[in-house]
Amino acid sequence: MDKLVVNKYKIREQNESLILKGIIDHKNISRAELAVLTGLNKASVSSITKTLLDDGLIFETGIGNASTLGGRKPILLQFNPKAALILSFDIGVDYLKGTLAYLDGEAVVTIQKKRIVVSSETVIALLQQSIKELTVKTDSLIVGMCVAVHGVVNQNEIVFTPYYDLDTIDLHQKLSDHFEFPIFIENEANLAALGEYVFSLDSKTLVSLSIHSGIGAGIVDGGILRKGHFGEAGEIGHSILYPNGKKCPCGNRGCLEQYASNSVLYENLASIKGLEYVDSTIVQKLVESDDEKTAAALADNAFLLSIGINNILTVYDPEVVVINSSIYRNNPALLSMITTHLTSRFARNVQIQNSKLGSQATLFGGIALCCQNFLNIKELKLYSN
Numbered sequence: 001m002d003k004l005v006v007n008k009y010k011i012r013e014q015n016e017s018l019i020l021k022g023i024i025d026h027k028n029i030s031r032a033e034l035a036v037l038t039g040l041n042k043a044s045v046s047s048i049t050k051t052l053l054d055d056g057l058i059f060e061t062g063i064g065n066a067s068t069l070g071g072r073k074p075i076l077l078q079f080n081p082k083a084a085l086i087l088s089f090d091i092g093v094d095y096l097k098g099t100l101a102y103l104d105g106e107a108v109v110t111i112q113k114k115r116i117v118v119s120s121e122t123v124i125a126l127l128q129q130s131i132k133e134l135t136v137k138t139d140s141l142i143v144g145m146c147v148a149v150h151g152v153v154n155q156n157e158i159v160f161t162p163y164y165d166l167d168t169i170d171l172h173q174k175l176s177d178h179f180e181f182p183i184f185i186e187n188e189a190n191l192a193a194l195g196e197y198v199f200s201l202d203s204k205t206l207v208s209l210s211i212h213s214g215i216g217a218g219i220v221d222g223g224i225l226r227k228g229h230f231g232e233a234g235e236i237g238h239s240i241l242y243p244n245g246k247k248c249p250c251g252n253r254g255c256l257e258q259y260a261s262n263s264v265l266y267e268n269l270a271s272i273k274g275l276e277y278v279d280s281t282i283v284q285k286l287v288e289s290d291d292e293k294t295a296a297a298l299a300d301n302a303f304l305l306s307i308g309i310n311n312i313l314t315v316y317d318p319e320v321v322v323i324n325s326s327i328y329r330n331n332p333a334l335l336s337m338i339t340t341h342l343t344s345r346f347a348r349n350v351q352i353q354n355s356k357l358g359s360q361a362t363l364f365g366g367i368a369l370c371c372q373n374f375l376n377i378k379e380l381k382l383y384s385n
Contacts, residue, residue: 012376015040019048021377023058023079030074049077056083057375081106081382084374087134087145088366089127090188091118093163093213096126099363100134100142103371104382105199109134120169127175142181143374146366147171148188150213154231156185162249163213184369187227189234191365192324192355193218194225198368198382200356203319207312208361209236211325215257215308218365219316223379236308237261260304262327269297280326287331298327302334306341313346324355 012020015038022037023029029037035045052058061078081104090097096118099110111133118126127147135142149171151161156172172185193208197220208218215237219226227233237257238250245254258264266278269286272293286294309321328334332354339352355361372380 014376015044016048016051017376019045020052020057020079020375021380023052023077024377025381028061028076028078030076032074034077056080083141084143085138085141086367086370086374087131087142088148088363088370089130089146090148090191090362090366091123091126091166092150092188093118096130097359097363098130098134099360099367101363101367103367103374105364105367109137118164118166120165123166123169123171124174128178131179144182144184144370145175145179146184146186146191146369147175148186148191148362148366150188150216152230152232152235153185153187153190154227156183158185159231160250182370182373184366184373186366186369187216187218187231187234188212188362188365189216189324190218190225190227191369192357192361193220193234193322193365194368195357195361195364195366196220196322196355197223197225198371198380199364200361200383201320201322202383205318206320206322207234207316207318208322208324208355209305209309209312210362211260211262211305211323211328213261213263215261217312217316219318221316223381236312239308239311241304241307256304256308260301260308262325265297265301265327269294272297280330283327284330298331298334299337301327302337303341306338309338309352310342310344310347313342313344313350317346318350320351320353322353322355322361324358324361326359329354329358 018038019034022034031045031049035042057080058077059080060075062076063073081102084103086101088099088101094115096113096116100108111130149158149161149166150163151167152159158167158171161167172183175183189208189210192210193206196208197206204223206220210216217234217236219234238252238255240252240254241256241259242254246258247253248255248258270278312321335352357364372378
């Protein structure tokens with residue numbers, strides 16, 4: 001890729017980020033209002049906003065109302081989400097999704113590759129080809145890239161991936177050797193939660209439950225993504241459902257995801273219905289045909305997931321639990337089955353809902369993570385009612 005201007009990668013100093021956050025949060029705001037909001041003097045605000053204008057991160061828009069004491073009407077400032085681009089990828093066991101997007105999550109280009117071989121030997125080539133496809137028209141504004149993996153990640157190091165072998169390579173280093181912009185590797189459930197917080201929900205305390213080949217939970221508490229000391233917080237799929245049950249790649253027996261993940265449901269339905277392959281589309285066709293065995297399997301899945309969600313409620317005490325699953329998106333009535341089983345007092349005030357971002361939640365989370373780094377704003381919020 002072409003060399004990008006160094007200025008795009010700089011860590012913004014605290015006051016600069018403070019001003020920028022004020023502009024983002026308030027949509028249209030004057031310099032005088034920023035001075036009051038941040039506690040900075042007017043000279044500092046003027047200097048910082050000039051820098052942000054020069055960098056193209058904000059622009060002047062319209063004229064505000066004059067104060068009650070009269071005087072000139074203030075010029076209003078607004079965040080410019082088109083100032084830079086971000087690459088975000090979600091790499092599943094047999095798929096890759098990617099997007100090139102602006103800072104506000106607006107996609108410029110998206111790609112998806114299904115039923116592919118994802119391994120330590122293929123992943124670099126897959127990503128390089130995908131980046132080439134996404135950036136065929138431009139790469140001059142890219143300020144970061146995030147890659148989501150289905151496994152435990154600690155400080156950009158892939159620690160454990162139960163269903164593919166990406167934990168055998170230093171993906172972060174290999175990608176950093178090829179590209180100059182900042183690169184982040186993160187757990188997909190964590191990113192889904194971050195995506196919901198930054199782009200979708202008004203709540204500051206939420207858990208996003210990602211149900212795919214495994215089951216993972218991303219936790220946002222007080223507007224901050226909580227990952228734990230070793231990056232293992234939220235691995236609810238490895239909580240034990242049945243002692244001495246099915247063996248799990250994590251080393252335990254009887255883990256929740258061995259009984260309630262989408263992939264297990266697909267395998268069970270394939271066996272019950274005598275099918276070679278089942279995915280969410282086939283499940284939906286079976287549901288629409290009023291197949292009794294499918295209905296029973298889904299009801300059982302909802303019951304098992306309710307046990308995991310009950311554990312989430314007692315440990316994390318969220319305002320909202322977001323379900324991110326293609327099966328539950330296609331069958332929202334299943335949510336009521338889950339809530340029926342949540343009889344504890346701890347579930348009384350908690351909202352259980354499907355993801356508003358759907359299958360793109362993890363990609364939005366990758367955009368959010370890169371945005372937080374680029375703008376140096378930890379509690380970045382780009383959602384508006």
